[in-house]
Amino acid sequence: MDNDSCFRGCLEARAKLNLSLRVLGRRPDGMHELSSVMTTLSLADKLSFELCKLPLRDDVRHSVARESERPPWRIEADVQSIPSGEANICFRAAELFFEHMGIDPFSISLSIFIEKRIPDAAGLGGGSADAAAVLRFLFQNRERFCRWFGLDATSVSLRELEQIALRCGADVPFCLYGGMRLCEGVGEVMTLLPSLFPAAVLLATPAQFVKTKTAFEMLDQFRETDGGAESVQVETRSQEDTSSVPLNMRTDSQRRESVAAWKEAIDRQSLRVMEPLIHNDFVPVIAGALDQVEDLLGALRSTPASVVSMSGSGPTCFALFSDRVTCESVSATMASRFPDVRFITTAIDSTSELF
Structure with a gap:
């Protein structure tokens, strides 16, 4: 079906991986300031769309109000x-x-079917990726909607699409563009980084998880306890890394140094060089709440992986390898050791989305 009043389409929604995630503090509005380096993966959901323009009856117009x-x-x-x-x-x-x-939603028939490949509630941005794919698909078809409803073709810009994405969630703006980026603020301040080579990735997702809101509350509480603010910094980091300094306290030179450190590591295309920059503030909190996360991180660190950490607020742990053969071999070994954990082998795909 693809005519003047109906059309179909498909789009992929790629998972995201937090290579570094720092929670810099809580703002007066309750939102948290973040500093995170994220990349997209080749692992993706597939969304199928069907849209039709509908005649709008008077009684429906009344119900819209x-x-x-x-x-x-x-x-x-x-x-x-x-x-x-x-x-x-x-x-x-x-x-x-x-x-x-400015389009009445009752004048549109919309059907979306999601083929899920990204584990949900796992710290991989599955829902955010799907929402971003919806926005990309609708944006790509905006001229059709303008013809349908007699609107100006400039009724939505790419910048405005970013703002819509942010209203959906902190990770949605990144998922809208993909690639490899330093994301700051509440996710809306993005700096494009060079593409990383397609390193093999092993994802390990436990059955248990902590909701994102709860994870932030746990982190806030953890930092209020004696020594919490110091013990949260548990992973190795470079002395030159300034990304843990709150945004409103960081000078432009400090921010440039942070970006420069990542660019240098990426340019060298070496996971070992990148390893000191890998960090996640949620690790001690989630590992303390879910024993399996601590066990998985320990087990993955005993493998030939160059980098081991956790994505987002968890519980998915990940390991990066220089070659896929080693990654798949480790996956098989881990699956026999942790039979109730979902293991997925994928790869970094830091190409940006096309608009």
Whole structure:
């Protein structure tokens, strides 16, 4: 189906990996200032879209005015644990996009089916990646919507799309663009970094997890205890790394030094050189709450992996290898040792999305 009033399409939503994640502090509005170096992976969900323009009846127009009414869009996944309908972040992404364009959501029939390959609630940005894919797909088809509803083709810019993405979640702006970037603020301040070679990645996702909001609350509480602020800095880091200094206290030169340190490590295309920059503030908190995370990190560090850490607020642990053969061999060994952990072999794919 692809005619003047209906069309279909597919788009991939790539997982993200936090190579470094520092929580710099909490703002007056309750949001946390972050400094994180993220890259996209080749691991991706696949989203299938079907959209149609609908005739709008007078009674439907009246119902739109009621805030309790939301369009009957269909959003489903092939995994039961993924929320459907308006409970899915993809619903909010589409709703915000059409709201910005001034399009009545009841004049659009929207169906999205998600083939999940990214583990959910795992620190890999699965939901954020899906929401970003929805925004990319709608943005790529904005001229069609303008024809349908007689709108100006400039009714949504790429910069405005970023702002919509941020309203969906802190990781969505990064997932919108992909690649390898230093993300600061609450995720909206991004600095593009050079592409890293496609290192092999082993992901290890335990069955248990801690919700993101809870993880931040645990980290705040952890830092308020005696020694917490110091013990949270548990992973090796370079003396030249200034990315742990709060944004509002960092000079431009310190920020440039932080970016320069990453660029130098990436330019050398060596995981060993990059290793001192790898860090995650959530590691001691999540490892303390979930024994399996601590066990996995210890087991992965005993392998030939060049880099071992945890992504996001967890619980997914990861190991980076220079070659895929070693990565797959370690995966097989780990799977027999941790039968209730989901292991996935993938690769870094730090190419940016195309618009």
